[in-house]
Amino acid sequence: MQKFGKGRAAGGGKTLVESAYGASQHLNYHAHRNTMKYYGIEVLGFYCPYPRYCYPLVSSGGEFQMFCRPISKNCGSSLACHMEDLIPLCDLLFLGDLCVRLDTEAWRFYHIYSEADMNESKVFFTDMRTRFDEGLLVKMERLIQKAGIDQIDFKQKYVAIKIHFGEPGNLAFLRPNFAKVVADKIKSLGGMPFLTDCNTLYVGRRNQGLNHLDAAAENGYTPLSTGCQNIIADGIRGADDIDVPVKGGKYCKVAHIGRAIMDADIVVSLNHFKGHEGSGFGGALKNIGMGSGSRAGKMAVHNDGKPNIDKNICIGCKICARFCAHGAIAFNGGKASIDESKCAGCGRCIGACSKNAIFTNWDSSNEALCCKIVEYTKAVLDGRPHFHINVVNQVSPYCDCHAESDAAVIPDIGIFAGFDPVALDKACIDAVNAAPAIQSSILSERDRSRRDASGNEDYFTNIHPTTDWRKQISYAEEIGLGSGKYELVTVK
Numbered sequence: 106m107q108k109f110g111k112g113r114a115a116g117g118g119k120t121l122v123e124s125a126y127g128a129s130q131h132l133n134y135h136a137h138r139n140t141m142k143y144y145g146i147e148v149l150g151f152y153c154p155y156p157r158y159c160y161p162l163v164s165s166g167g168e169f170q171m172f173c174r175p176i177s178k179n180c181g182s183s184l185a186c187h188m189e190d191l192i193p194l195c196d197l198l199f200l201g202d203l204c205v206r207l208d209t210e211a212w213r214f215y216h217i218y219s220e221a222d223m224n225e226s227k228v229f230f231t232d233m234r235t236r237f238d239e240g241l242l243v244k245m246e247r248l249i250q251k252a253g254i255d256q257i258d259f260k261q262k263y264v265a266i267k268i269h270f271g272e273p274g275n276l277a278f279l280r281p282n283f284a285k286v287v288a289d290k291i292k293s294l295g296g297m298p299f300l301t302d303c304n305t306l307y308v309g310r311r312n313q314g315l316n317h318l319d320a321a322a323e324n325g326y327t328p329l330s331t332g333c334q335n336i337i338a339d340g341i342r343g344a345d346d347i348d349v350p351v352k353g354g355k356y357c358k359v360a361h362i363g364r365a366i367m368d369a370d371i372v373v374s375l376n377h378f379k380g381h382e383g384s385g386f387g388g389a390l391k392n393i394g395m396g397s398g399s400r401a402g403k404m405a406v407h408n409d410g411k412p413n414i415d416k417n418i419c420i421g422c423k424i425c426a427r428f429c430a431h432g433a434i435a436f437n438g439g440k441a442s443i444d445e446s447k448c449a450g451c452g453r454c455i456g457a458c459s460k461n462a463i464f465t466n467w468d469s470s471n472e473a474l475c476c477k478i479v480e481y482t483k484a485v486l487d488g489r490p491h492f493h494i495n496v497v498n499q500v501s502p503y504c505d506c507h508a509e510s511d512a513a514v515i516p517d518i519g520i521f522a523g524f525d526p527v528a529l530d531k532a533c534i535d536a537v538n539a540a541p542a543i544q545s546s547i548l549s550e551r552d553r554s555r556r557d558a559s560g561n562e563d564y565f566t567n568i569h570p571t572t573d574w575r576k577q578i579s580y581a582e583e584i585g586l587g588s589g590k591y592e593l594v595t596v597k
């Protein structure tokens with residue numbers, strides 16, 4: 106057994122660790138909690154595949170000793186720990202030039218990161234070119250393999266593949282063929298994948314569980330085409346959710362997340378990268394953060410407010426009142442009305458009304474919307490292995506929630522994959538802005554003067570001038586979701 110390190114837990118102020126790596130490689134981690142949040146610490150997160158090799162971490166009076174020995178090719182310096190001993194001390198440990206993040210759920214731990222790892226996340230990319238003997242789906246499988254998806258221990262684990270099935274009428278959403286590649290890969294690694302999304306707030310074909318499943322099937326998502334089941338994560342009426350704490354959240358203390366997504370052991374997001382009218386762009390952060398919110402979650406993300414009732418549509422059936430646990434719905438003159446002093450903003454009445462008479466106000470500021478999306482994403486991903494894939498094709502100006510899809514604004518670029526959703530989205534933003542514009546698209550109607558930091562045209566803010574995509578990236582870095590810095594690795 107190799108003695109790896111001894112010192113005080115890195116929980117308060119300056120900490121000294123005698124590292125097996127020698128004094129010259131010690132980190133100055135006196136401000137580690139503020140610094141760590143920029144490091145993308147979950148980039149390589151995975152479960153320990155060899156728990157039988159674990160050795161206990163011994164703690165007393167704030168001192169700890171940690172022992173380890175190399176136990177796998179993926180985890181050359183793996184640490185072993187007894188969570189019961191560790192939780193009272195800290196959730197971040199620094200050992201020489203290494204940093205470990207320990208999950209608060211027993212017997213999980215995360216991989217070790219060097220400082221270099223933490224500054225820059227790897228994003229893997231393959232373009233859209235194909236050969237006669239090799240199609241894009243084969244390239245996609247190779248891409249996610251090279252990106253390291255097999256570092257996650259999928260064996261006997263439920264895997265939520267977060268996807269957007271596409272509003273019927275939209276033609277830019279991802280083809281189910283892409284989902285099949287991901288589901289097949291997960292199954293080959295021993296996992297139990299399912300495709301999932303939550304119901305929408307707005308009136309459409311995906312605002313309740315049953316029509317959502319119909320819409321998915323209509324768009325080609327069936328177990329036959331993808332090799333796995335579709336599950337609407339927040340149930341038939343969008344009310345089946347779990348309140349998940351948002352660690353470090355400024356806007357949301359808890360996030361209301363669809364239950365099936367939280368029931369999964371692992372989250373993989375498969376995202377169509379495009380523009381978005383509310384957040385500037387829609388990629389991994391938007392798909393996870395907005396899409397995983399139940400009806401109450403989406404209400405909190407959009408407006409922090411209470412729904413309204415259109416009395417011209419209401420027929421006074423009183424079904425909504427049955428679903429209101431707060432007694433907030435009253436009837437005057439045969440029409441429903443909401444008492445805001447009693448309303449908790451749960452959104453359950455919206456799903457209950459088959460007449461679509463209940464609606465929410467979309468009044469969240471763009472900045473608050475972006476930050477809440479990021480906080481919801483963090484709530485979904487914290488403490489679980491996760492992996493992300495962005496397909497940058499048919500880059501339409503608007504979300505796939507629209508029942509139409511306007512012409513693409515740039516040519517198709519390719520597929521990106523990695524463990525860090527922030528780096529992934531930033532790499533896609535840069536790639537899109539570096540691409541030539543399709544002049545016949547909506548861009549022909551826009552002021553094209555805005556530029557990004559590289560001097561390229563900033564298509565996202567030129568198309569949606571009231572949005573600022575930068576806020577998603579900067580706030581995600583600020584709360585430790587990942588890093589906006591990335592190294593792009595091309596996979597042929």
Ligand code: SF4
Binds near residue numbers: 418423424458459461
């Ligand atoms: S469920 Fe809809 S239609 Fe029925 S009373 Fe409530 S708001 Fe009116």
Ligand code: SF4
Binds near residue numbers: 443447
């Ligand atoms: S949002 Fe929730 S609390 Fe408010 S009226 Fe509707 S069901 Fe009742």
